[in-house]
Amino acid sequence: MFARYPHPIAPWAVPPDRTRGRLFPETxxxxxxxxxxxxxxxxxxxxxxxxxxxxxxxxxxxxxxxxTRLTHSLEVAQIARSIGRRLALNEDLAEALALAHDLxxxxxxxxxxxxxxxxxxxxxxxxxxxxxxxxxxxxxxxYPAFDGLNLTAETLEGLAKHNGPVARPxxxxxxxxxxxxxxxxxWPSAEAQVAALSDDIAYTNHDLDDGLRAGMFALDxxxxxxxxxxxxxxAEAKYPGxxxxxxHHETIRTLxxxxxxxxxxxxxxxxKRAAPSSPDAVRQLGAPVIAFSAPxxxxxxxxxxxxxxxxxxxxxxxxMSAKARRVVRELFEAFRADPGCLPMEWQGGxxxxxxxxxxxxxxxxxxxxxxRLFDISTRA
Numbered sequence: 157m158f159a160r161y162p163h164p165i166a167p168w169a170v171p172p173d174r175t176r177g178r179l180f181p182e183t184x185x186x187x188x189x190x191x192x193x194x195x196x197x198x199x200x201x202x203x204x205x206x207x208x209x210x211x212x213x214x215x216x217x218x219x220x221x222x223x224t225r226l227t228h229s230l231e232v233a234q235i236a237r238s239i240g241r242r243l244a245l246n247e248d249l250a251e252a253l254a255l256a257h258d259l260x261x262x263x264x265x266x267x268x269x270x271x272x273x274x275x276x277x278x279x280x281x282x283x284x285x286x287x288x289x290x291x292x293x294x295x296x297x298x299y300p301a302f303d304g305l306n307l308t309a310e311t312l313e314g315l316a317k318h319n320g321p322v323a324r325p326x327x328x329x330x331x332x333x334x335x336x337x338x339x340x341x342x343w344p345s346a347e348a349q350v351a352a353l354s355d356d357i358a359y360t361n362h363d364l365d366d367g368l369r370a371g372m373f374a375l376d377x378x379x380x381x382x383x384x385x386x387x388x389x390x391a392e393a394k395y396p397g398x399x400x401x402x403x404h405h406e407t408i409r410t411l412x413x414x415x416x417x418x419x420x421x422x423x424x425x426x427x428k429r430a431a432p433s434s435p436d437a438v439r440q441l442g443a444p445v446i447a448f449s450a451p452x453x454x455x456x457x458x459x460x461x462x463x464x465x466x467x468x469x470x471x472x473x474x475x476m477s478a479k480a481r482r483v484v485r486e487l488f489e490a491f492r493a494d495p496g497c498l499p500m501e502w503q504g505g506x507x508x509x510x511x512x513x514x515x516x517x518x519x520x521x522x523x524x525x526x527x528r529l530f531d532i533s534t535r536a
Contacts, residue, residue, distance in 0.1 A: 166244040168432040168445075170345050176309040179293065179335055180302045190308050195252040197305040201298070203259045203291045204229075209518035210258075211265040211480075212366070223362050225258045231362060232257065235354040235416060239446075242420045243427070246347050252307075253314040253351035260287030262515040263522040264480030271484035272515060275492075279507055286326035287515055288315050295512060309336040314348030316340060320444070342439040346427075349446035357415045360459055365408045367467040375404055381462055382455035387411050418452040483526045487514050490529050497529065 165172065175190040185193045198204055207226035223231075233254035240247035261284045262268040272282040289312060293304040313336075316322065316329050322340040325333070333340060343349070364384070367373055378384040387410035391403055398406070423446045430445060432438045438445055448456060467473065491498050491510045502513045517525065527534045 163241065164244060165246060166427070168346055168427065168435060168438050169245040170249050170310050170347055170435045172246050172248055177336060178306050178308055179304075180306050182306065189248060191246060191248040191252050191311065194305070194307045194311045195248060195255060197307065198252060198256045198259075198292070201259070201292075201296050201305060203296060203516070204255065206516065206518050207258060207261075209520055210261055210263055211268075211519050212362075223366055225261055228358060228362065229255050229258050232351070232354045232358045235357055235412070236351050239350050239354060239416060239419055239423075240347060243346070243350070243423055243446075245350060249310060249314070249345070249347040250350045250354075252311050253318060253348055254354055256288060256292065256311070256315055257318065257351060257355060258284070258288070259291045260284040260289070260515070262287075262484065263517045263519045264477075264484060267477035267480040268484045268522075271481040272488065272511060275485060275488040276507070276511055279511075280327045282511065282515070283326045283328075285316060285319070286328040290328045290512070291516075295516070309338060310345060310347075312336065313338050314344050314351060317344045318348040318352040320344075320352075339439070343441060343444060344439065345435050346423075346438050346445055349444055353419055353446055353448070356456070357412060357419070360456060360463070361408050361412050361415070363463050363467060364411070364459070365404075367463065368404050370472075372470050372472070373462075373466040375400065375407065377466070378407070378462075382458055383411055383414055383452075384459065387414070415448070415452065415456070418449050419446065422447055422449040422452070483522055484514060486530065487517075487522060487526055 170191075172189045172191060184190070188196070204226070207229055208224055210225040212223040212225060212228050233251045236250040236254040237247045239245075240250040262272050262282075269282060269284055276282045291304075292307050292315065293312070296304050299306065316325075316333075316338065317340050321342055322329070325340050329340065364378070368375060375388065379388055384407065387407045388403065390410060391398060391406040395402070395406070426445045426447065430441055432441060432445070447453075488510060491513065492507060495503055495505075495510070498510070498513060502509055514522070
């Protein structure tokens with residue numbers, strides 16, 4: 157029997173003990189709800205473990221303390237559970253989506269995705285959300301009865317459209333939408349919206365954290381930014397003489413707390429006004445119910461603009477991104493031209509197989525494969 161949910165949930169929350177189904181019917185798990193089971197399968201997947209060695213902004217050899225896709229996903233999950241609980245939502249579903257949202261990312265972060273998108277332009281391009289769905293429906297091979305993880309319809313829906321309605325679905329999304337009656341043109345569940353906004357909160361603040369740690373900008377440069385300046389002043393007033401490293405961390409902590417508080421307040425107001433009677437009613441509203449307030453949205457945009465100038469376009473990041481795009485592009489072109497260079501289990505497929513193989517690589521494995529292919533002195 158599934159244990160009783162630890163707190164009451166709202167009528168618009170996805171019920172924790174019921175699902176619209178899976179691609180392959182299964183006997184319910186004893187002691188776990190369907191979304192707890194999804195979460196557990198995601199955590200135990202090979203693709204999830206690979207996130208440890210996939211880049212956020214900095215490549216692994218630049219330092220041990222910068223974010224990877226794995227640490228980022230864990231931080232997103234923590235924020236999603238916190239928001240989900242305060243809004244009386246299904247926090248198990250929000251957590252599962254937060255943990256799975258980056259499973260489709262290729263090596264080297266956005267630089268790798270740009271390179272794969274260009275390489276796949278004639279075949280529909282590359283989209284990391286669609287690739288995440290492909291990972292959990294096709295590419296994970298752990299269970300004797302099916303490929304993929306056989307996740308619930310609600311989790312697949314959230315992976316496919318957690319950023320909002322999908323007007324032009326990638327071809328990887330089409331094959332399971334009909335089977336599970338998923339409508340990609342509507343908004344996702346409130347839980348999926350929570351996971352998406354939690355990703356935004358984590359990404360902004362943790363890039364500030366990593367940028368400070370990398371010396372790309374100084375804490376004093378944040379004083380004129382909305383929210384950040386207030387957070388610094390608040391910490392200095394509360395802890396006179398605070399050490400610079402502790403001020404750094406207290407600033408980030410305060411910023412995350414302010415954003416979470418704002419999301420809860422704004423979303424509570426939106427849900428009260430809309431008063432959706434069910435999860436399906438949330439999907440049909442035509443607008444998100446989980447959101448920042450307008451002032452917080454503007455403040456977040458200003459912080460992102462600061463990061464764009466001082467971090468994402470920093471010469472160190474630009475140089476690494478250029479090298480990363482070249483590595484991914486050359487790997488793809490080499491395997492496309494000579495599929496016999498692929499490992500045996502990946503041979504015999506089409507261009508999608510090449511894309512799947514390259515997208516699944518960690519940063520280190522991609523660099524090793526590149527050396528094996530292009531450095532004649534390196535053992536194949």
